Amino acid sequence: MKGILNAEAFIAQFKQQASAPNIEQMLAVQAIIDDVKANGDQALAQYTEHFDGQTLDKVKVTPEQLKASWDALDTDLQDALKLTKARIEQYEQRILYQDNLDEELSYVYRPLARVGLYVPGGTALYPSSVLMTLVPALVAGVKEIVVTTPVFTDTSITFAALYLCGVTDHVYRIGGAQAIAALAYGTETIPAVDKICGPGNAFVAMAKRLVFGDVGIDSIAGPSEILLYVDETAPLDAIVYDVFAQAEHDANARTFVLSESADLLERLSVRIQELLPEQVRSEIIAASVANNHYQVVDTRESLLNAVNFIAAEHVSVQHADQDDIVLNINYAGAVFKGVYSMEAIGDYIAGPSHVLPTNRNARYSHGLNSNDFRTSHAIINLSPKTFKEVAVAAERIAAAEGLYCHERSIAIRREEP
Amino acid sequence: MKGILNAEAFIAQFKQQASAPNIEQMLAVQAIIDDVKANGDQALAQYTEHFDGQTLDKVKVTPEQLKASWDALDTDLQDALKLTKARIEQYEQRILYQDNLDEELSYVYRPLARVGLYVPGGTALYPSSVLMTLVPALVAGVKEIVVTTPVFTDTSITFAALYLCGVTDHVYRIGGAQAIAALAYGTETIPAVDKICGPGNAFVAMAKRLVFGDVGIDSIAGPSEILLYVDETAPLDAIVYDVFAQAEHDANARTFVLSESADLLERLSVRIQELLPEQVRSEIIAASVANNHYQVVDTRESLLNAVNFIAAEHVSVQHADQDDIVLNINYAGAVFKGVYSMEAIGDYIAGPSHVLPTNRNARYSHGLNSNDFRTSHAIINLSPKTFKEVAVAAERIAAAEGLYCHERSIAIRREEP
Numbered sequence: 001m002k003g004i005l006n007a008e009a010f011i012a013q014f015k016q017q018a019s020a021p022n023i024e025q026m027l028a029v030q031a032i033i034d035d036v037k038a039n040g041d042q043a044l045a046q047y048t049e050h051f052d053g054q055t056l057d058k059v060k061v062t063p064e065q066l067k068a069s070w071d072a073l074d075t076d077l078q079d080a081l082k083l084t085k086a087r088i089e090q091y092e093q094r095i096l097y098q099d100n101l102d103e104e105l106s107y108v109y110r111p112l113a114r115v116g117l118y119v120p121g122g123t124a125l126y127p128s129s130v131l132m133t134l135v136p137a138l139v140a141g142v143k144e145i146v147v148t149t150p151v152f153t154d155t156s157i158t159f160a161a162l163y164l165c166g167v168t169d170h171v172y173r174i175g176g177a178q179a180i181a182a183l184a185y186g187t188e189t190i191p192a193v194d195k196i197c198g199p200g201n202a203f204v205a206m207a208k209r210l211v212f213g214d215v216g217i218d219s220i221a222g223p224s225e226i227l228l229y230v231d232e233t234a235p236l237d238a239i240v241y242d243v244f245a246q247a248e249h250d251a252n253a254r255t256f257v258l259s260e261s262a263d264l265l266e267r268l269s270v271r272i273q274e275l276l277p278e279q280v281r282s283e284i285i286a287a288s289v290a291n292n293h294y295q296v297v298d299t300r301e302s303l304l305n306a307v308n309f310i311a312a313e314h315v316s317v318q319h320a321d322q323d324d325i326v327l328n329i330n331y332a333g334a335v336f337k338g339v340y341s342m343e344a345i346g347d348y349i350a351g352p353s354h355v356l357p358t359n360r361n362a363r364y365s366h367g368l369n370s371n372d373f374r375t376s377h378a379i380i381n382l383s384p385k386t387f388k389e390v391a392v393a394a395e396r397i398a399a400a401e402g403l404y405c406h407e408r409s410i411a412i413r414r415e416e417p
Numbered sequence: 418m419k420g421i422l423n424a425e426a427f428i429a430q431f432k433q434q435a436s437a438p439n440i441e442q443m444l445a446v447q448a449i450i451d452d453v454k455a456n457g458d459q460a461l462a463q464y465t466e467h468f469d470g471q472t473l474d475k476v477k478v479t480p481e482q483l484k485a486s487w488d489a490l491d492t493d494l495q496d497a498l499k500l501t502k503a504r505i506e507q508y509e510q511r512i513l514y515q516d517n518l519d520e521e522l523s524y525v526y527r528p529l530a531r532v533g534l535y536v537p538g539g540t541a542l543y544p545s546s547v548l549m550t551l552v553p554a555l556v557a558g559v560k561e562i563v564v565t566t567p568v569f570t571d572t573s574i575t576f577a578a579l580y581l582c583g584v585t586d587h588v589y590r591i592g593g594a595q596a597i598a599a600l601a602y603g604t605e606t607i608p609a610v611d612k613i614c615g616p617g618n619a620f621v622a623m624a625k626r627l628v629f630g631d632v633g634i635d636s637i638a639g640p641s642e643i644l645l646y647v648d649e650t651a652p653l654d655a656i657v658y659d660v661f662a663q664a665e666h667d668a669n670a671r672t673f674v675l676s677e678s679a680d681l682l683e684r685l686s687v688r689i690q691e692l693l694p695e696q697v698r699s700e701i702i703a704a705s706v707a708n709n710h711y712q713v714v715d716t717r718e719s720l721l722n723a724v725n726f727i728a729a730e731h732v733s734v735q736h737a738d739q740d741d742i743v744l745n746i747n748y749a750g751a752v753f754k755g756v757y758s759m760e761a762i763g764d765y766i767a768g769p770s771h772v773l774p775t776n777r778n779a780r781y782s783h784g785l786n787s788n789d790f791r792t793s794h795a796i797i798n799l800s801p802k803t804f805k806e807v808a809v810a811a812e813r814i815a816a817a818e819g820l821y822c823h824e825r826s827i828a829i830r831r832e833e834p
Contacts, residue, residue, distance in 0.1 A: 021447060021627065030438060077817055080810035087807070095517055095524050105768050107512050110747040112781055113725075126818050157817060195781040209629065210438065213637045216781030220630045235833070241826035248822045280821045308530075326796060330527040335796045340804035340830060344823040345797070348811035351522050352795035363611040364529055364633030366793045376783045378769035379743060379752045380762070387757035390504070393497035394765035400494055400574060401543050404697045405665045406761040409658035413757060416652070 004265050004295045007302035010256075011309050013294070014360070022206075029177045029206040036181035041188045047178040054152055054173065059189060061159060061171040069159035081164055084131055084349045091351030092139040092370040104386060106379040111141030115373060116183035116193035116215075118200050119158055121150035121175055127161035132353040133197055133368060134165045140373030146193055148183060150175025175200075180207035184215045197368065199355070218368055222359035223252035223292075226343055227312035227332075229303065229325060230259050234318035234339055240271050242316060245344050247288035248281040254292040258306065262297045269295065304328050311362035314343045333362045388414065421682050421712045424719035427673075428726050430711070431777070439623075446594045446623045453598035458605045464595040471569055471590065476606060478576060478588040486576035498581055501766045502548055508768030509556040509787040521803060523796040528558030531608065532790060533600035533632075535615035536575055538567035538592055544578035549770040550614055550785060551582045557790030563610050565600060567592025592617075597624035601632045614785065616772070635785055639776035640669035640709075643760055644729035644749075646720065646742060647676050651735035651756055657688050659733060662761050664705035665698040671709040675723065679714045686712070721745050728779035731760045750779045805831065 005013075035043040045056035070078070100107040115137050119130055137145060145167055151158055152173055162171060172190055174182060180200075186192030195216035196208060208217045226246040230239055243255045259265050272289060279285055296306060304325070307315060311331035318339050319325055326337050333356030336343055347354045355368035382390075391414045398407035422430075452460040462473035487495070517524040532554050536547055554562060562584055568575055569590055579588060589607055591599060597617075603609030612633035613625060625634045643663040647656055660672045676682050689706060696702055713723060721742070724732060728748035735756050736742055743754050750773030753760055764771045772785035799807075808831040815824035 023444065023447065026443075027440065030440065077813055080813040083807065083810045084814065091522055094519075094522075097514070100512055102511075105508055105511075107769075113747070124819070128814055128818065209626070212626065212629070213776075213778070216778075235829070238826065238829050241822055241829055244822035245820070245826045248820060280819075285822070329794075330530070331792065332794050334794050337796055337798040340801050341797045341799045342826050342830065344815065344826045345799065345804065345807070345811055347823060348814050349807045350797045350799060352524075352797060359630075361630070361633075362792060362794065364792055367795065375748065375779060375781055377746075377749045377751050377779065378784065379754055380758045380767045380769060381754040382758045382762065382767060384757050387762065390500065390762070390766045393500045394762055396494055396497040397501065397545055397765050398761065401541070401545065402697075403662070403665060405658055405661035405702070406764060409655065409662045409759050409761045412652070412655050412658055413759065 002294050004262060004297050007296055007298040007306040010294060010296045010306055014310060025202065025206055026210070029203055030210055032177045033181040033184075033207060033210055036178055036187065037185045044174060044178055044182055044187055044189070047176065048174060051176055051178075052150055052152065056189075059173050061173060063168040065154060066159045066163040066168060066171065069155040069157070070163040072155050073157070073160050081127060081131065081161065084128065085135055085164060087349055087351045088131060088135040088353070089139055092136050096139060096370050097374070097376070104380070104382050106381070107376060108379060109374045109376045111143070112194045112373050112375060113142075114144040114146065114191065114193045115142045116196040117145060117147045118179060118183070118196060118198035118204060119147060119149035119151075120198075120200055121152075125151070125156055125158045127157045128348050128354065129199070130158055130161035131165065132355055134162070134167065136353055136368060136370040137197075137373040138165060139370040142373050144170070144191070146170040146172070146183060146191055148172045148174045148179040148190070150179075177203045177207035180204055180211060184211035195373070197355075218355065218372065219357055219361060219365060223254060224249050225254040225256070225312050225358060226314040226316060227256040227258065227307060227310060229307065229315070229317045229319055230257065230264065231261060231319045232264060233320045236267060236271055237275070238339065238342065239268060239318070240275050242342050242344075243272065243289070243293065244275070244279060244285050246314070247285040247293070248279070251284055251287035252292065253288045254294070255288070256294045256296065256310065256312065258296045258298075258303045260297065260300060260303065265295045265297055300325075307332070311360045313356045313358045313362070314346070316341075316343055331362045333357050333367050419711050421679060421714050424713055424715040424723040427711060427713045427723055431727060442619065442623055443627070446620055447627055449594045450598040450601075450624060450627055453595055453604065454602045461591060461595055461599055461604055461606070464593065465591060468593055468595075469567055469569065473606070476590050478590060480585040482571060483576045483580040483585060483588065486572040486574070487580040489572050490574070490577050498544060498548065498578065501545065502552055502581060504766055504768045505548060505552040505770070506556055509553050513556060513787050514791070514793070521797070521799050523798070524793060525796060526788075526791045526793045528560070529611050529790050529792060530559075531561040531563065531610045532559050533610035533613040534562060534564045535596060535600070535613060535617050535621060536564060536566035536568075537615075537617055542568070542573060542575045544574045545765050545771065546616070547575055547578035548582065549772055551579070551584065553770055553785060553787040554614075554790040555582060556787040559790050561587070561608070563587040563589070563600060563608055565589045565591045565596040565607070567596075594620045594624035597621055597628060601628035612790070614772075635772065635789065636774055636778060636782060640671060641666050642671040642673070642729050642775060643731040643733060644673040644675065644724060644727060646724065646732070646734045646736055647674065647681065648678060648736045649681060650737045653684060653688055654692070655756065655759065656685060656735070657692050659759050659761075660689065660706070660710065661692070661696060661702050663731070664702040664710070665696070666701075668701055668704035669709065670705045671711070672705070673711045673713065673727065673729065675713045675715075675720045677714065677717060677720065682712045682714055717742075724749070728774075728777045730773045730775045730779070731763070733758075733760055748779045750774050750784050
């Protein structure tokens, strides 16, 4: 807890938060990438044995293991995942861009040919994240999806979610920077992809940064965060659980509560301390709240400034004036409006992907969606008439730039009989 | 000239072209970035003096200098630039995404707040590139644009293009990695921006890669390239000038001519050698043709495979079956269809931006357009009814993931009286 700040003091805390690059880590990751690029499976095998204690011969997850993972879930959970999948599909289909056709200047969309999906392993396995990444890719029309994940059990809830999405091939038990290198450049076992999506640890994030340009990447994910803009109309205990839901991810998760009422924030602080001890993940929550929980009180205008400066991953507005406030939010990973659209409902089932920009990246980027799995290009098809109307102007600019063959390539067509 | 290859041999040439990172350069650029981040103007002054032999006190280009640069152009050239600007505006407005509104799940767009534009200096000054980058940003609604360019004359055609676009403030004479660092993190003189666009040399490209994540970037530009898919219906000399127009950029520029007719390619080679000596930039063209000109003959199907594999920056189809061929092109920076839509007309005046992905990046990315200067987010606003229909399913997944406060944050609202 940082005490209650005003908007200016709050912004100042984040003004100088440029990420300091870890040069040593960068060099270590680049060495892994170079090794996988040069030596393929042999390098992959070494790293997989070294980091994960596994041999590469069991790297491929079989279709049978994927199906067994799905069959192992109870029916209620299967139905819940199916409902999520259907809602994501419906939303993504609705926002998918359509070709913009015209006689002379068209703009058209095509699905990416092959996409790589990195799914984190470890103790936290999130089938929801698999759906929130894979379903947009499927809606976009991507035909080939290659999955890497450092999960070494026979069955897993991650595998179950893949099965639900119809992924039956190209699932590999590989993690870390070596997985990103394999997806970027291909090995004997892993096919090279066009774009790599999905979050991972610091090594995975660095590897994605270093292969960017040779392949596409989604974004570089930082710790998760929520900004809540609330007033007395929001039920206090529900807000406490919205804070806890973010804080339970890990100790670095950040929670910001903004209000025009200092009194509300004081009551919130008391209630946070009261409810904290009884939570299953109270230790993680306590660490996150102690170091990364901010409360801000100020005028509407100053708070909106802060909201747009922080450009938080999740912005939840539960306020009598929520319509007006939401209209004034320019930068956010996603906006959650009203008491029945808490972040957790968006995390699981509302529809839009929960893969969202963190760490102020929403100033310039957006949450993952089906359009990120397409590419697009203009088709320029001028009529002879239009060509003749614009040719001389184009030649003039070409000449001014000293690009005489550009000029000539236009003039030779204009001068035709 | 590489002789005439078949499609498979052509693809093989580009299969292993992963860019090898220059670690030494990476560390040098990171040191400049860290210095500018820590020491602001003082560091900027040192680098500007060291690399450009200029003092920082003259760094700001005045509104008077911008206007004088415009006034110095002859009226024909002014009119040509105005026509280009109008055509870019018209096209970009047409393809700008509109808010997708809905009671429960909306998707909305907002212009970026502040954009940085890097304009190369040196001997080649391209007002067309200024328009092709700036006009999309203006159409998107970006209010603040900060320009850096290592141009130290009093007037310049670059300044004239900026003036035409209404940029009268925030133009700074700074280049290199230090300019990118200043745009990313801000100094006393240069305001920090949200996204940096525009091409530059290898140091600029590396700096953009390293600041990515703290700010957005457009793309990392490689040498320019054209792929021409032609048959006998295309006028041979016009094709030669299309090749030369690309080759005259620099010796690294790449040109690929694909045809189903080996005879046509042989005649093209002869004509290239005949016309080469009389070109103004014949030395550059000769170097580019010698090392980076490829000719490919194969069947339609194999050539289309090659087109989609290479995903060239510019794909020009001048062929009796051009409609059918263009329909089968999935990956290209931009497609130029027909004899009256040669690349040069797109470089200057057709409408779509000529800032396009190079080096196979069109497999996953697209040319710069107005939508790249906007960000977007979902607004989730479930009705109480929808919330109640989906809440239990979301709680089940949360519980399966072991995120109990996520579960509780939903349940507490569902259980409300």
